[in-house]
Amino acid sequence: EPEVTQTPSHQVTQMGQEVILRCVPISNHLYFYWYRQILGQKVEFLVSFYNNEISEKSEIFDDQFSVERPDGSNFTLKIRSTKLEDSAMYFCASRADSLGEQYFGPGTRLTVT
Amino acid sequence: GENVEQHPSTLSVQEGDSAVIKCTYSDSASNYFPWYKQELGKGPQLIIDIRSNVGEKKDQRIAVTLNKTAKHFSLHITETQPEDSAVYFCAVSPGGSQGNLIFGKGTKLSVKP
Numbered sequence: 001e002p003e004v005t006q007t008p009s010h011q012v013t014q015m016g017q018e019v020i021l022r023c024v025p026i027s028n029h030l031y032f033y034w035y036r037q038i039l040g041q042k043v044e045f046l047v048s049f050y051n052n053e054i055s056e057k058s059e060i061f062d063d064q065f066s067v068e069r070p071d072g073s074n075f076t077l078k079i080r081s082t083k084l085e086d087s088a089m090y091f092c093a094s095r096a097d098s099l100g101e102q103y104f105g106p107g108t109r110l111t112v113t
Numbered sequence: 114g115e116n117v118e119q120h121p122s123t124l125s126v127q128e129g130d131s132a133v134i135k136c137t138y139s140d141s142a143s144n145y146f147p148w149y150k151q152e153l154g155k156g157p158q159l160i161i162d163i164r165s166n167v168g169e170k171k172d173q174r175i176a177v178t179l180n181k182t183a184k185h186f187s188l189h190i191t192e193t194q195p196e197d198s199a200v201y202f203c204a205v206s207p208g209g210s211q212g213n214l215i216f217g218k219g220t221k222l223s224v225k226p
Contacts, residue, residue, distance in 0.1 A: 004156075006141050031212055043149075043157060043202060043216040055211040095212060101147065102214060104156035 002026045004105035006092050012111045013082055021077045021108045023092030032075045033093040033102065034067065036060070043091065049075065082112045115140040115207040119217025126193050127181070127225055133200055134220045137185040142208025146179060146186045149202045157202060161188070190215045 005024045013019050025032050034046040047057040048065055064079045075094075079086055089107040116139040125221065126132050135224040136146075144165040149157035163170045163177045170177050172191075190192040190197055200221050 033213060035214075042218045043204075043214075045213045045215065048211045048213045051213060055215055058213075098212065099160050101162060102212065103159065106147075106156045 004092055004094055004103050006090075006105040008108060010015065010109045010111070012113065015025065015084060015112055016081050019079050019082055019110065021079075021090050021092075021110070022069065023075045023077070023105055024073050025075055025094030026096070027073075027104060029094035029096050029100075029103075031095045031098070031100075031102075032067075032069070034077045035091045035093065035104075036062050036088040037107075038088045046077075046090075079110075082110075084112050086110060087112045115143060115205055115215045117203065117205050117215050117217045119203050119220060121220060122218065123221045123223070125223045125225065128193060128195060130193055132188075132190045132193050132222055133199070134188045134203070134222075134225075135185060136187070136217050137183075137207075138205045138215075139184065140207050141181075141184060142203070143205045144208055145176070145206035145212075147204050147206075147214070148175075148177060148188045149204060149216075151200045151202060153199075160201075190222075193222075195224050195226050197206035198222055198224045 007022045023040045030050040036042045047061045048055045068076050091107045092105040093102045095102045119136045147162035150160045151157045174191045176189040200219045202219045203217040
């Protein structure tokens, strides 16, 4: 069964450093998303991406964040200058079309020290 | 924006009993209501969903009901098993969105053998 994959599974970085979290959505899916989950809290929407551009973003997704689909398979989330409060699980998700189910990857645990 | 409330935050049942988790939402234009199961260290996994034109949907031991007038929906798990133990999240896709999901705070379900 096709699945969303994410790398790395765990990333440790120092405050102020840039990080790139990588995702490979399910092949042939057209809609892509990033969410984050601070430990013990709910999953929060960050950004949606369709047709090679951001279609929607939340208040959390400020100028420190960016997303990119550099080729036909990868979907990345970049945090330009990490803060302690960026420590969280980051989940990538994808769906096939506007009515399809959203499938989540296993997540990347980001720890900012 | 959309606000999703989920209750209870924790639920403990005996194996074989039923479990019910409830969510309310605020945006009457919301049109898609999935439920996700999250096991420790993993990403959310879709277990059942319902759209606004349907009042109830069932898949083996799992069912979801939707009351659009009252703006609430519920997850029902019958004949619970220890492997049902996990955190369950309801989510709502706001009307007019690109499919981004607004999550409830989660319910930690424990099924005791």
